[in-house]
Amino acid sequence: MKYLFFILTFTALVAIGQNYEPKTIDFESIEFAAPLKIPLILAGNFGEMRGNHFHTGLDIKTKGVSGQKVIAIQDGYISRVRVSPWGYGNAIYIDHPSGITSLYAHLSNYPPAIDSFIYAQQALTESYVLDEIVLQDSFFVKKGQIIAYSGNSGSSFAPHLHFEIRETATEHALNPLLFKTMRTKIKDTTPPKVSGIKLYAITEKGFMIPGKSKYYTCRLVGKKWVINENKPIDINHLITENSMLGIGFHTTDKLDAAGNVCGVHHTVLSHNGTKKHEQQIDYINFDHNRFLNSHQDYYEFKQNKKNIHKNFTTVINPLTIYPQNDGKIKWEECAGTYEFDVYDAHGNAHTISFTLGSAVKKPSANPFDKTGAYFFPDVVNTHITEDFQVLIEPGCFYEPLQKIVSTDSNSKYLSPIYQFSEYTIPVQSKYDVRIQVPEQYKDLPSYKFGIGLISDRGYLSFLGGNYVDGWVEARARNFGQFVLVLDTVAPKITPLDFNEGKTITKYNTLELEIHDNLAGVMEYKAYLNDKWVLMKYNRKKRRYIIPLNARSRPILLTGKNTVRITAKDGKGNSEEKSYTLIY
Ligand SMILES: [Zn+2]
Known part of the structure; x- marks a missing residue:
């Protein structure tokens, strides 16, 4: 068979008609405390357009600094914690008996009991990053209790508190200013x-x-x-x-x-x-x-x-x-x-x-009436050639897409450069891309292949990929230029402020860089004398940091110690480095 075809397993079109269903929450009578002890001044509100999404909470100013006390708005229990170099950064979710969940994000740190609670989750998973985790214990908080200190963690570019209220049952983000109690705390008389x-x-x-x-x-x-x-x-x-x-x-x-x-x-x-x-x-x-x-x-x-x-x-x-x-x-x-x-x-x-x-x-002519010039977003679209295939489900992009497809064989990659539409066009959800492995690379380790996407600025991002019958398949959420790549290179671990035999008695942190050439660093761990210790990733400084604090110091021995760092990339290539450090 000359062409391989995708197996079409579509669910019905995602969107059919638009409905507005008002929430039945009692916005007038539910009372709660302000999430900060300082006057509430907004840098951003609910529903604001933010590039790829509506903003789902209130961005509350924290006087330009981190460390403002963050308060539980009602009695409840911590239902989820999140630690990530991206997005919400450090965040706490509290479920309340009133049927709402409050969320506090971009936090810097926590009072001791909550800090220990979060650290216990990290130790359990041996991971700095925490997301989508099931908490092992309940942690109850009272209205007005300090649960954290505000910060600038995750995808935040100035210190502030991102405060969100969700309907617990649906996890829908509610406009906090629908609550009368919130409107009275944030005065506004300025019309749009x-x-x-x-x-x-x-x-x-x-x-x-x-x-x-x-x-x-x-x-x-x-x-x-x-x-x-x-x-x-x-x-x-x-x-x-x-x-x-x-x-x-x-x-x-x-x-x-x-x-x-x-x-x-x-x-x-x-x-x-x-x-x-x-x-x-x-x-x-x-x-x-x-x-x-x-x-x-x-x-x-x-x-x-x-x-x-x-x-x-x-x-x-x-x-x-x-x-x-x-x-x-x-x-x-x-x-x-x-x-x-x-x-x-x-x-x-x-x-x-x-x-x-x-x-x-x-009327003048309608360009969409010209057959074959456009891909339309409400139908299945395919682009099938002998060595490059694209399959797009309905609802995956937003507006009719001019058919821009080309193949450039003059490529420094393992395959030609396949252009499908353009990088600047927004895409709603992932779609399938396949590239055939050229004959001369059939003997390379197939599980190390992946598909790379070249951005409009020429950066290559790695989409991952699975090898199936001579093809590499991946899911993409951008259009642009696709190429076949191979990742057999493990991440590189480079200590910054220590090395073999270093005396670290006066150190408060050990800092290092971990770089990966293609697939990206997926997992990183640090062990002191074979015991797991927390290694944070500071994305803004692009460095990995092992705090030498009350948790890690007791592990240190007088004299020789071993610190062992492991890192794995998205294609399973791993690296491990050990250093003897004197304490
Ligand atoms: Zn925000």
Whole structure:
């Protein structure tokens, strides 16, 4: 058989219609304490657009420093802890009897009892990183108890507290400002702002037609915000065959106490007095959060930092934030006056209005009608060649994808460079990529093969991969240039402030670097005199740190000691180094 085909095991299309189901939680009467003992000033709010996701909590300022006391907001028990160089960094989750879970992230450290509790989980798994773990014991906390100190850990770029409230049963992130008790702690009288609108020609499925959109800035004239000098906007240049009109709004909010740009809570669009579209970000289902890339105008965000909420959705968008969703308007019905109301969670409101003219011109051609030029996101897509194959399930990317595929045989890798679409195009979920192992490499160790992805800046990332019948298969969540690579090289361990025979009596830490060429460091451990000790990874300093503290010092012997470091990469290549240290 000339071609190998993927076995198609699709579940139904992820998203069918969008529903808004308000939460039945008693937002008015549930009371809780503030998570910090200092005034609550927000650097970010719930629902704010953050590149690939809606922000799922409040970012609370900590006066620019780490070490602010973090407080349990209600009685409860620690249901999960997380330690990671990425994302939430150090985080604590507390389940409360009221049905909510509170989450405190980017923490620096903890009071002794909680510190010991977390260390016990790390010792049990011999791992610095903790995630998705089942806690062995219950740890109860009281409302008002200090549970941690704020910090800057994980993917945080300035000290702050990320505070989140989830519905325990569903793990959906709730907008904390829906709770009256929280709104009274964070005063806000500043209304949201609309900076501009964008008109789009869209398909009946809500896909944006390339080159057929236009942005109009809102200008302040006297005390009134106006668009297009208050004259009807001519929409005729947008009209395309088999298309409709969609409208997007560049809207953001600020809170009283700080200048940080935040997200809006609720918007309503009406046309000649009839409501067409309504959006309300009360909660986020984490399974859908990345569909922000479909909700917003992705390229306006990436290129121009505009937060455009599209008031129409594609057929693959499952977000549950649209109480009403009739924003696809027929050209022949689009003339007239539009009103757009936007609210923040405190109920502060801003309204703009504008007028569209009538459709009179003949429509221009629709590029999507040209057969074979595009991949469409709501169907199965395949790209099958003799040595490179791609299979994409429905709902995996957001907008029709121009068919950009090529093979470059002039490659320094084990295979040609296979281009499939472009790196800058957002992808929702992983899809299958396969590269055939060239004949001359058939004798290399097959389990060490993987697929590499070259970014638009030329960086190679390793996607992993399994060898099956002469092919290497991997899952990708980017488009771009794919190549076959082989990783047989173990990580390299390099001590920074110690070496063989070093006297470490006055040391507080042992620091080292661990580098891997391709697959990346997956596992790292340190042993003092054959006993596991914690080795932290500080991603920002790119170093691994063994604290010599009250836990590790008692293991040290007077005289000679052995420190042993092990590291493993994503392809199972491992390295071990031992050093004699004098204490
Ligand atoms: Zn945050």
